[in-house]
Amino acid sequence: MLPEINQALLHLVDSIFPDRQSELNQIFLYHLGLDDKSNDQGKRIRPLLVSICAKGAGCDWRKALPAAVALEILHNFSLIHDDIEDNGQIRRGQPAVWMRWGLAEGLNAGDAMFAAGFEALSALRISFSSEIVLDAVRLFSATSLRLTEGQHMDIGFEKQQKIGIEEYYKMIGGKTAALLAACCQMGALLAGRGTDTQQTYHLFGHNLGMAFQVYDDWLGIWGNQQETGKSTSGDLVEGKKTLPVLIGLQQSERFAERLTQGAIQPDETEQLAHWLHEDGVEASVKNSFQKWSDETQHALSGLDCEAESKSALAELVQILIERKK
Amino acid sequence: MLPEINQALLHLVDSIFPDRQSELNQIFLYHLGLDDKSNDQGKRIRPLLVSICAKGAGCDWRKALPAAVALEILHNFSLIHDDIEDNGQIRRGQPAVWMRWGLAEGLNAGDAMFAAGFEALSALRISFSSEIVLDAVRLFSATSLRLTEGQHMDIGFEKQQKIGIEEYYKMIGGKTAALLAACCQMGALLAGRGTDTQQTYHLFGHNLGMAFQVYDDWLGIWGNQQETGKSTSGDLVEGKKTLPVLIGLQQSERFAERLTQGAIQPDETEQLAHWLHEDGVEASVKNSFQKWSDETQHALSGLDCEAESKSALAELVQILIERKK
Numbered sequence: 211m212l213p214e215i216n217q218a219l220l221h222l223v224d225s226i227f228p229d230r231q232s233e234l235n236q237i238f239l240y241h242l243g244l245d246d247k248s249n250d251q252g253k254r255i256r257p258l259l260v261s262i263c264a265k266g267a268g269c270d271w272r273k274a275l276p277a278a279v280a281l282e283i284l285h286n287f288s289l290i291h292d293d294i295e296d297n298g299q300i301r302r303g304q305p306a307v308w309m310r311w312g313l314a315e316g317l318n319a320g321d322a323m324f325a326a327g328f329e330a331l332s333a334l335r336i337s338f339s340s341e342i343v344l345d346a347v348r349l350f351s352a353t354s355l356r357l358t359e360g361q362h363m364d365i366g367f368e369k370q371q372k373i374g375i376e377e378y379y380k381m382i383g384g385k386t387a388a389l390l391a392a393c394c395q396m397g398a399l400l401a402g403r404g405t406d407t408q409q410t411y412h413l414f415g416h417n418l419g420m421a422f423q424v425y426d427d428w429l430g431i432w433g434n435q436q437e438t439g440k441s442t443s444g445d446l447v448e449g450k451k452t453l454p455v456l457i458g459l460q461q462s463e464r465f466a467e468r469l470t471q472g473a474i475q476p477d478e479t480e481q482l483a484h485w486l487h488e489d490g491v492e493a494s495v496k497n498s499f500q501k502w503s504d505e506t507q508h509a510l511s512g513l514d515c516e517a518e519s520k521s522a523l524a525e526l527v528q529i530l531i532e533r534k535k
Numbered sequence: 536m537l538p539e540i541n542q543a544l545l546h547l548v549d550s551i552f553p554d555r556q557s558e559l560n561q562i563f564l565y566h567l568g569l570d571d572k573s574n575d576q577g578k579r580i581r582p583l584l585v586s587i588c589a590k591g592a593g594c595d596w597r598k599a600l601p602a603a604v605a606l607e608i609l610h611n612f613s614l615i616h617d618d619i620e621d622n623g624q625i626r627r628g629q630p631a632v633w634m635r636w637g638l639a640e641g642l643n644a645g646d647a648m649f650a651a652g653f654e655a656l657s658a659l660r661i662s663f664s665s666e667i668v669l670d671a672v673r674l675f676s677a678t679s680l681r682l683t684e685g686q687h688m689d690i691g692f693e694k695q696q697k698i699g700i701e702e703y704y705k706m707i708g709g710k711t712a713a714l715l716a717a718c719c720q721m722g723a724l725l726a727g728r729g730t731d732t733q734q735t736y737h738l739f740g741h742n743l744g745m746a747f748q749v750y751d752d753w754l755g756i757w758g759n760q761q762e763t764g765k766s767t768s769g770d771l772v773e774g775k776k777t778l779p780v781l782i783g784l785q786q787s788e789r790f791a792e793r794l795t796q797g798a799i800q801p802d803e804t805e806q807l808a809h810w811l812h813e814d815g816v817e818a819s820v821k822n823s824f825q826k827w828s829d830e831t832q833h834a835l836s837g838l839d840c841e842a843e844s845k846s847a848l849a850e851l852v853q854i855l856i857e858r859k860k
Binding site: 226233234291294295296313314315317318319321322324325326328329332335339340341343344347348350351352354355357358359361362365366 | 551558559613616619620621637638639640642643644646647649650651653654657660664665666668669672673675676677679680682683684686687690691
C-alpha cells in the first residue's frame with residue numbers, strides 16, 4: 211500500500227500547487243519526505259491504518275486513499291506547528307520547516323497543509339455517497355479540534371507544578387491517540403459500517419495510540435539512541451513533562467528534589483534515569499504500557515475485520531510498540 | 536442580522552468548549568470580541584455578506600447562519616496567525632492573542648479556530664442537502680488555501696526588491712478578496728443557484744475585496760488617525776509593501792532613495808506621505824481604487840438579487856469604501 215499512498219500524497223500536492231518551483235510546493239514535499247533529497251518520510255502509520263481498516267471492514271482501500279492522504283496531511287500539519295510551539299529544530303534528521311524557511315513562512319505553510327487535508331477529502335466524492343463523505347469531513351474536523359485541545363494541555367503542562375496521571379492520559383488522548391483512533395474509525399466509516407462498529411475501530415486506534423505514546427515516553431528516558439535516532443534521555447534535558455517525569459515527581463524524592471533546582475544537563479541524564487529505575491518509576495511506566503498494550507490486543511481481537519487485514523494490523527501494532535524493554 | 540450572528544458565534548464557541556472557564560473558550564471569546572470586556576468585535580462584514588447574499592439569492596438567511604459563522608471564524612483564525620507572522624502586537628485596541636497568551640498558545644488557539652470553522656459548517660446539514668453542504672465545505676477549504684497562498688506572497692514581498700502591480704493584485708486577491716468573494720458566493724450556493732450565478736456573486740465580492748484593500752492601503756499612508764484607529768503612516772514605519780509603497784518605488788525617486796537607507800522613523804512619515812502625494816503616487820493609488828470601486832458597482836448592479844438585499848449590499852459597500860478622500 212505504501213507506494214500508492216506516497217503517489218497519492220504527491221498527486222495531491224501537485225494538484226494544489228501545480229508549479230513544482232513554487233515555494234509552497236517545495237515546503238510540502240520537503241516536509242512530507244517526497245523531495246529528491248529526503249530519505250525519512252516517517253512511518254506513514256496513519257494512512258496505513260486507514261487503508262488496512264478500510265479493507266478489513268469491507269471497503270476497496272484504493273477508494274479510501276483520499277482519506278488516508280488527508281489524515282497523513284493532518285498529522286504532518288500538526289508536526290510543523292508543534293515544532294514551532296516546542297522550539298523543535300530538527301524533524302526526521304533535517305531542519306524543521308520553520309528553521310529552514312523562517313517562523314512566518316513555516317506557520318503559514320502549516321496552515322496551508324491543514325487546509326490541504328480538507329481539500330484531499332473532497333476527492334472522496336468520486337467513490338462515496340454524499341452522506342458518507344460528510345461524515346468523514348465531520349470526523350476529520352472533530353479530530354483536528356481534539357488535536358489542538360491535547361496540544362493546549364501539553365503547552366499548559368509546562369507551567370503547572372502538579373499533573374495527575376489521569377490528566378496526562380487526557381492530554382495524550384487528544385495529542386496522540388485521537389488521530390490514530392480517527393484513522394481506524396475512518397476505515398470502518400468509509401466501509402459503510404454503523405456507528406457501533408465504527409466505535410470498536412475507534413477504540414482500537416485509541417488504545418494503540420495510548421500504548422504508543424507511553425512507549426515513546428519510555429524511549430525518551432531509557433531508549434537506545436541508535437534505535438530511536440533521538441539522544442537518550444533528551445526528554446529530561448528538554449524538560450518535557452512525560453509520564454516517567456510525572457510519576458518520578460510523585461514516587462522519587464531525589465528526582466523531584468533535583469527538578470526543583472533548574473534545567474537538567476546532558477551529563478546528568480544517565481544518573482537520573484538510574485534513580486528513576488531504582489525508585490520504581492520505570493516499573494510503573496512499564497505497567498502503564500502493559501495496560502494499554504493489553505487493551506490494544508483485546509480491542510484488536512474483538513474487531514469485526516477480515517482475517518488478512520487483522521494480521522496486518524497485528525503486525526503494525528508490533529512495529530509501533532516493539533517490546534525492546 | 537448582527538445580534539443573531541453574534542448569538543450564533545457564541546453558541547458555536549460554547550458547543551465546542553462547553554466549559555466557560557476553559558482557556559480555549561476564553562481565548563475564542565476574547566478574540567471574537569464576545570467576552571464581557573470587549574467593545575470592538577470588528578465589523579462582522581463577512582457574515583453579513585453571507586447573510587445578505589443568501590437572502591438576496593432566495594434563501595432563508597437564518598438557515599445560512601452556520602456558513603456565516605464559519606466564514607467569520609475563518610477570518611478571525613487568519614488574524615490570530617497573521618499577528619504572529621507580522622509581529623502585530625495590538626488587534627482592535629487590545630493585545631493580540633499571542634501577546635496575551637504567548638506564541639505557542641496563540642498559534643495553537645488559531646489552529647483550534649480554523650478547525651472550529653469546519654465544525655461550524657457541519658450544522659448546515661440540518662437545513663440543506665448533502666450535495667450543497669459538500670459544495671459549501673469545498674468552497675470553504677479552497678478559500679482557506681487561497682488565504683494561505685496570499686499570505687505566503689505577502690511574507691515573500693518583504694524579501695523582494697521589485698514587485699509589480701499585477702503581483703500585488705494577485706497577493707491581495709488571495710489575502711483579502713478571496714474571503715469576501717467566498718462569502719458572497721456562499722450565499723448564492725446555499726440558495727441553490729447554479730455555478731454561473733454563483734460566479735457573479737463571487738466576482739462582486741472579489742471586486743469589493745480589491746477596492747477595500749486598496750482603500751485600506753491608502754488609509755495606511757494618508758488616513759486620519761482618529762477615524763482609522765491606527766497611527767497615520769504606520770504602514771511606512773512597519774515597512775509594509777503596500778500599494779502606495781510599490782508605486783512610490785517606481786514613480787518617486789526621492790522616496791525610493793530614502794527606502795534604501797533603512798527603517799523609516801515615525802517623525803519622517805508626514806514628509807514621505809507628502810512626497811508621495813507630490814510625485815503623483817497618491818493619484819495613482821486613487822486611480823486604482825476608482826477602478827476597483829467601479830467594478831464593484833458594476834458587478835453589484837448586474838447581480839440577480841432581490842431588491843431590498845441589493846440595497847443592503849450597496850450600503851455595506853459604502854461603509855467599507857467610504858470616499859473620505
